[in-house]
Amino acid sequence: MGKLDSLTWLTVETNRLSGAFPSSVYNLSSLVLLGLGDNQFSGTLPPNFGFFFPNLHNLSLYRNKFYGPIPSSIANASSLQVIQMDANAFSGVVPSTFGTLKNLTYLLLWENQLEARNDDDWSFIKTLANCTHLQVLELQTNRLGGVLPVAVSNLSKGIRRLTLRGNLISGNIPRGIGDLVSLTFLTLGNNLINGTIPRTIGKLHNLGVLDLGNNQLSGQIPSSIFNLTRMYHFSIDMNQLQGALSPSFGNLQNLQKVYLFANNFSGTIPKELFSISVLTLLSMSQNSLTGALPTKIHQLKSINMMDISENELYGEIPSTMGNCELLVFIDMHGNNFQGKIPQSFDKLRGLEILDLSRNNLSGNIPDFLQEFRYINYLNLSFNNLDGETPKGGIFRNASAVSLLGNPKLCGGNLQLHLHPCSGGESKRPHRRAALFIAVITIPSVALCIAVVILICIIFLRCSKRKSSPPLVHSNEMLPRVTYYELFKATDGFSPRNLIGFGSFGSVYKGKMDPTGPTRKPVAVKVINLGQHGASKSFMRECEALRSIRHRNLLKILTSCSSVxxxxxxxxxxxxxxxxxxxxxxxxxxxxxxxxxxHLGLAQRLNIAVDVALAISYLYCHSSRPIVHCDLKPSNVLLDDEMTAHVSDFGLARFLPDSGDSKKLTSFSAFKGSIGYVAPEYGMGCNASIEGDVYSFGILLLEMATGRRPTDVLFVGDLTLHKYVQMAFPDRVLDIVDPSLLREGTERNIAHGTSPESMNEYLVKEEARLACLASMLTLGLTCSKDSPKERIQMEAVVKEMTAITEVFSC
Structure with a gap:
């Protein structure tokens, strides 16, 4: 290909090409367009990269695995108009030489590891002011820190998109930002920005997206914001903003998504906000809003999601809310609403989630809720509801319904643990009271009532956990997604996007980000509900994931439960x-x-430490002790920095008390992975942390030997544990993964053959072999047949960390 010296266009985008940047391409000095985007190319770019392509107009390297610094010589391709280097692993600073590209129009560097710590590192912003044709500058999801320079206000007056979300930027928003009058897209969210929102933002009359969420902003929303009549996405959530919400929200008739949650807003909800007929999402939770919900809520004809939870709202739920027939998500918990659940809710047939818990609602539970086909979570707990509970629809699934704290409810699904209804209880409250007075004289019934009260007390104590939805959506999580969104993100669950599968489902790679300019890569685990036990596995995984958070656990973004x-x-x-x-x-x-x-020894040791920390956290440091029950290499995932993340909690179990191995949850119908499951599980023993320690030990032995516990070598009584044990202490090198031995040989060649180099090599090689032996010893200790003989998990972390530190030295 390097011989095509007249070639002007070369694009191989969106394939599966890999390897280093093809050096033969450097001979193509006539290239005007070079497109390698959306592949798996890797490696670094040479410092003189730009000198090879003097005629280049378009450079597209996006969505690959390139790393290292961005060569400043790229600016020597002085005709460049488009630079797309996003979604790689480039590091270092953004070259200030980009400012010499007079024709530069698009500069996309988002989702890399680019840094800025001081004014010098930010100098590229100052030089980009020379690029008078610049229209798009995207820098989100990097490691840019320090104060955003005032020079950002000097960028091209024609710039339309400026994205800096997801960095470490501090300081104030420059007032001069209002001079960028052509901006249609401005994202500064998820940083450390403080101060107030400058009034000058109101000069950006073309703005469609304004994202300032998840910062440290204070003060009030400036009135000038309500001049941005073209804005359709407004995000100021998770700040320290305060004051009343202005009636001027009614000016913003193009708003589709509004994120105001987790601030200090007070006062009433302006009825003008409900006049925006195109609004699809309204999130106002965790504020101090008061008053009644405006009856004009019926004007929100397009609303899909409404979250007004954790405020101080009161009064009855307006019956007009039933006219919002496109609603799929309603969360009103943690307020002071009273009266009955409106009969008009019968029209909300697309509802998937309804949370009215922790209010003062009264009356019966409407029968029509059991007819809702799509609803998968219903929380009516801690109200004053009474009467007989419906039995059909969602009420058949006790795990999807919470009715705790409503002592006057009766009947329904037995798994809801409500007391049985008696003689017209649901229809005639006065007769219920008379009947109660009559029966309390009967000692046996009185005893039953006492038992029911005791059960209620127990459930009340657990209500904080049980009243949560299958997945509690933290502020870092995306909103719940629909089947259609996931279908679209995975190209219709295309086989070419299939990246894994297991007993209960398949995993697809997808690209989605509903609130930003990027298509964020995600992994979508689709549950095979036709498989016996899959639904329970889904609920168990949801229950575990909602209560844990650790850098070495796979991060959940959102969930979908629909049709x-x-x-x-x-x-x-x-x-x-x-x-x-x-x-x-x-x-x-x-x-x-x-x-x-290939994994070197250092990488294997670091991964082992990561996994040990994750398992230790689950058992010793999470809100409730958890055992994973399915630890194996396929459930250990590696990010772009080779940091390990433990995944798949479909078999996880909660333990009653940390460290209490005598009170274990039932392990009926347990299904694990052959070779990694502790032997006591096969004899009917319950889940325990000792079982995870055993699995970790097998994992260590596999990492050191390169052999699975199900290797064809292991027949009869021979197991991976016995195989390693038999080699100690004289034949350890015979069982070590050959690739690790080759690694040592390569290090010897690299050191040379001089006596000094050989001595240095021998010292380091002796340390390597000692670490390998320690790793194998720890694996043997963890994987002993008797649970009592295995080492404690916190001791495993200390031992594994010590081994790694010795190797590093």
Whole structure:
């Protein structure tokens, strides 16, 4: 290809090409367009990169695996108009030489590891002011820190998109930002910005998206904001803003999504906000809003999601709310609403989630709720509801319904643990009271009532956990997604996007970000509900994920519980996408697409520490002790920095008390992975942290030997544990993964053959072998047959950390 010296256009975008940047392309000095985007190319770019392409207009390297600094020589391609280097792993600072590109129009560097710590690192902003044709500058999701320079206000007056979301930027928003009058898209969210919102933002009359959420902003919303009549996305959530919400919200008739949650707003909700007929999402939770909900809520004809929870609202729920027939999500919990659940809610047939808990609602539970086909979560707990509970529809699924704290409710699904209804209880409250007076004289019934009260007390104590939805959506999570959004994100669950599968479902790679300019890579785990136990596995995984958070656990982004295009039940979980796949793929690369994968000893030790920290956190430091029950290499995922994240909580179990191995949850119908499951589980023992320690031990042995516990070598009584044990202490090198031994040989060649180099090599090699031996010893200790003989998990962390530190030295 390098011989095509007249070639002007070369694009191989959106394929599966990999390897380093093809050096032959450097001979193509006539290139005007070079497109390598959306592949798997890797490596660094040479410092003189720009000198090879003097005629280049368009450089597209986006969505690959390039790393290292961005060569400043790119600016030597002085005709460049478009630079797309987003979604890679470029690091260092943004070259200030970009400011010499007079024709530069698009500069896309988002989702890399670019840094800025001081004014010098931000100098590229000052030089970009020379690029008078610049229209798009996207820098979100990097590591840009320090204060955003005032020079940002000097960028091209024609700039339309400026994205800095997801960095470490501090300081105030420059007042001169209002001079960028052509801006249609401005995102500064998810930073450390403080101070007030400058009034000058009101000069950006073309603005469609304004994202200032998740910062440290204070003060009030400036009145000038309400001059932005073209704005359709407004996000100022998770700040320290205060004051009343202005009636001038009514000026913003193009608003579709409004995020105001987690601030200090007070006063009433202006009725003018409800006059915006195109509004689809309104999130106002966790404020101090008071007063009644305006009856004009029926004007929100397009509203899909409404969250006004955790405020101080009161009065009756307006019956007009039933006219918002496109609603799929309603969260009004933690207020002081009273009266009955409106009969008009019967028209909200698309509802998927309804949370009216922790209010003062009274009356019966409407029968029509059991007819809602799509609803998958209903929380009416801690109200004053009475009468007989419906039995059909969602009420058949006790795990999807919470009715705690309503002592006057009766009947319904037995799993809801409500007392039985008696003689017209649901229809005639006065007769119920008379009947109660009559029966309390009967000692046996009185005893039953006492038992019921005791059960209620127990459930009340647990209500904080049980009243939560299948997945509590933290402020870092995306809103719940629909089946259609996931269908679209995965190209119709295309087989080419299938990246894994297991007993209860399949995992697809998708690209989605409903609130930003990027299509964020995600992993979509689709539950196979036709598989026996899959639904329980989904609920168990939701229950575990909602209460844990650790850097070495796979991060949940959102979930979906709906129906597919054929009307069948559909459940899925959406996770962060792990760029480097699973540990399984790296330990056994010959069985996967990329046979060049190799893990060095240092990487294996770091991964082992990561996994140990995750398991220790689950058991010792989470709100409730959890055992994973399915620890194996395919459930250890690696991000772009090779940091390990433990995944798949479909078999996880909660333990009653941390450290109490005598009070274990039932392990009936347990299904684990052969070779990694502790032997006591096969004898009917309950879940325990000792079982996870055993699995971790097998994992260590596999990482050191390169052999699975199900290897064909292990027949009869021979197991991976016995295989390693038999090699100690004289034949350890015979069982170590050969690739680790080759690594040592390569280090010897690199050091040279002089006596000094050889001595240095021997010292380091002796340390390597000692670490390997320690790793194997710890693996043997963890994987002993008797649970009592295994080491404690916190001790595992300390031992593994010590081994890694010795190797690093």
């Amino acid at each position: 597919d295009s054929h009307g069948n039940d559909f459940k899925a979980l959406v996770f962060e996408f792990m760029q480097n796949g699973s540990l399984e793929q790296w330990l056994h690369p010959g069985e996967n697409e990329n046979c060049e994968k």
